[in-house]
Structures are given as C-alpha cells and as structure tokens.
Amino acid sequence: MVRKTLIAGNWKMNCLTQEGTQLAKEIAAKVKAEKFDCEFLICPPFTLLATIKKCLRGTKIALGAQDVHFAEKGAHTGDISPLMLTDLGCKYTIIGHSERRVDHQESNELINQKAVAAHKAGLNTVICIGETLEERENGRTIQVCQNEIFGSVPDDATAKNTVIAYEPIWAIGTGKTPTVADVQEVHSAVRKALAKKLGKSTADKMRILYGGSVKPSNAKELLALPDVDGALIGGASLKADDFIAIAQNAPK
Ligand code: PGA
Numbered sequence: 173m174v175r176k177t178l179i180a181g182n183w184k185m186n187c188l189t190q191e192g193t194q195l196a197k198e199i200a201a202k203v204k205a206e207k208f209d210c211e212f213l214i215c216p217p218f219t220l221l222a223t224i225k226k227c228l229r230g231t232k233i234a235l236g237a238q239d240v241h242f243a244e245k246g247a248h249t250g251d252i253s254p255l256m257l258t259d260l261g262c263k264y265t266i267i268g269h270s271e272r273r274v275d276h277q278e279s280n281e282l283i284n285q286k287a288v289a290a291h292k293a294g295l296n297t298v299i300c301i302g303e304t305l306e307e308r309e310n311g312r313t314i315q316v317c318q319n320e321i322f323g324s325v326p327d328d329a330t331a332k333n334t335v336i337a338y339e340p341i342w343a344i345g346t347g348k349t350p351t352v353a354d355v356q357e358v359h360s361a362v363r364k365a366l367a368k369k370l371g372k373s374t375a376d377k378m379r380i381l382y383g384g385s386v387k388p389s390n391a392k393e394l395l396a397l398p399d400v401d402g403a404l405i406g407g408a409s410l411k412a413d414d415f416i417a418i419a420q421n422a423p424k
Contacts, residue, residue: 175379177210177395177422178335178402180298181409182238182266182383185217192220196227198412203231203419210402210422213298214409215266218252225261236264236298239272242282242289254293265290266298266404268324270341273300280323287326291333298335298381298404299324301362305342313340317358318365329370331377337404338362343384345407352393355382359399388417395422 187195196214203212215236216224225235241251257265267290268283287297301320303313317338325334338358343349350358359380367375382394383404394400395418402422408414 175331175377175401178213178379178381179210179415179419179422180213180236180264180335180337180381180402180404181215181415182269182404182406183214183216183220183409184238184271184406186410187216187220189220189223192216193223193227195410195412196224199415200228200231200233202412202416203233206416206420208419208422209424210419212419213264215264215298221257221260221262234263235261236266237262238266238269240265240267240286240290240295242285244289254290254295257290258293258295262295264296264298264335266300266337268320269300270302270339270344274341280320283324284326287324287334288328291326291328296333296335297329298337299329300337300339300383300404302339302341302344302384308340308342313354313358314361317362321362321365322369325366325369327370329374329378331374331379335379335381335402336362336366337381337383339383339404341384345385347385349385349390349394352397355394356397356399359397363399386418388414388421391418391421 212233237257267286272278303316307316379401381402381404382400386403386405387408
C-alpha cells in the first residue's frame with residue numbers, strides 16, 4: 173500500500189496577477205531544482221488559474237481550484253462548473269473547506285453533490301472536514317469528522333479521485349495545532365469511517381492530508397504520522413520558501 177505524500181497549497185482569496193505569477197514561478201523553479209518524492213498541488217483563486225497554469229508548465233505541480241458548482245452549465249450566476257476547471261487544466265478542486273461550510277452554509281449533501289459532479293468531469297477532489305473548538309472541547313471531534321465523511325464523501329469516491337483533508341477549524345490560520353497524538357487519532361478514525369463507507373482496500377489507499385497552521389517547523393512531525401499522507405497549507409503556501417521547506421520535511 174503506497175500513499176504518495178501530497179503537498180497542497182490553498183492560496184484562498186490572495187494574490188493579484190503579479191504576486192501570484194511571481195510566487196508560482198518561484199515555487200516551480202524550486203521544485204524543478206530538487207528531487208522530491210512527493211506530489212505537489214497549487215490551488216490559486218479562480219481568477220489566476222489560467223495564468224498560474226502557464227507558470228507551472230514543465231513541472232510536476234498540479235493545478236487545482238478551491239471550489240466548484242455541481243451543475244454542468246446553465247443559470248448559476250457567479251459559479252464555475254467542473255468542465256470549466258478541466259478546460260483550464262485543473263486536475264483537482266478543493267470542496268467543503270470550512271470557510272465555505274461556514275461563510276456559504278455549505279452542507280454535507282451539497283459537498284457530496286459537488287464531488288460527484290467533479291469526478292464525473294474527471295476532476296479529483298480534496299474534501300475537507302474538521303471540528304470547531306467547541307466540538308473539540310465537548311469531546312465530539314471523532315463523531316463530527318466521521319459524520320462529515322459519511323455525508324460529504326460520495327459513493328463513487330476512489331483512492332484515485334478523492335483526497336481527504338482533516339482541518340480542525342480552530343487550527344486554521346491561528347498558529348495553533350493539535351498534538352501529534354490527537355492528529356493521528358483523528359486520521360485513524362477518519363480512515364475507519366472511510367473503510368466503513370468505501371471498503372477497507374479503498375480506505376487503505378486513500379490519502380488523508382492534515383491542514384491547519386502547517387509550517388516548516390511542525391511539518392516533519394506531522395508528515396511522519398502513519399495516517400497523515402500530506403498537508404493542505406494555507407498561509408505558509410504563500411511563501412515559496414516555506415511551502416518548499418514543508419515539502420522537504422516529507423518522509424522519503
Ligand atoms: P492555514 O490554512 O495553513 O493558513 O492554517 C489551512 C487551510 O485552511 O487550508
């Protein structure tokens with residue numbers, strides 16, 4: 173069972189053309205200059221997808237979006253369809269990030285629908301789950317994460333088309349992280365929920381990323397955990413040196 177480490181950058185609503193181009197070019201040059209065993213993914217805002225695609229040409233860095241609509245096309249003002257993303261060269265899209273679950277009231281059902289549509293169009297999904305601080309303090313972390321797996325991950329999910337990202341909401345952008353023991357406990361419980369839903373063989377092969385204040389200084393211990401198969405990185409993905417330093421800490 174080989175789960176290749178995935179180092180994914182979520183740029184969120186950051187970067188105009190010049191800044192984004194410079195960042196992507198810097199990351200591309202550094203990835204080319206070294207031999208990495210891991211896979212790379214960069215998810216800029218929609219407005220920069222076409223520009224960043226050009227900057228990544230000739231590298232092994234995949235391009236991804238941060239959200240997608242479930243419909244193929246039609247009357248959905250302001251939305252972006254799965255085929256629009258593949259048309260731009262996207263291989264992945266993030267779905268169900270907590271910022272979308274909270275800011276846009278996205279439900280497990282909606283996220284599930286988006287994932288089905290994305291997979292149908294040939295896009296891989298990074299499906300995000302994670303508990304609030306209140307849920308953690310009330311001892312509900314495992315239950316919340318397992319429920320999000322059962323609700324958000326579609327029946328057609330495979331180890332190829334789906335990556336899970338566990339992101340405790342209280343750890344995102346705060347500099348706080350759970351203990352490594354807590355991270356491993358949740359990842360292992362998530363894998364058990366995936367086994368229940370999709371079968372053990374799929375669950376054993378599916379990558380589960382950790383996200384939430386990942387930085388060069390904590391990457392090594394997080395990425396070394398047996399059920400952590402990579403990282404989804406927000407803030408630190410906006411600095412080429414930090415993003416690369418995290419990848420350098422991936423287990424060989
Ligand atoms: P962060 O964000 O690394 O800035 O905490 C992670 C994420 O929200 O994907």
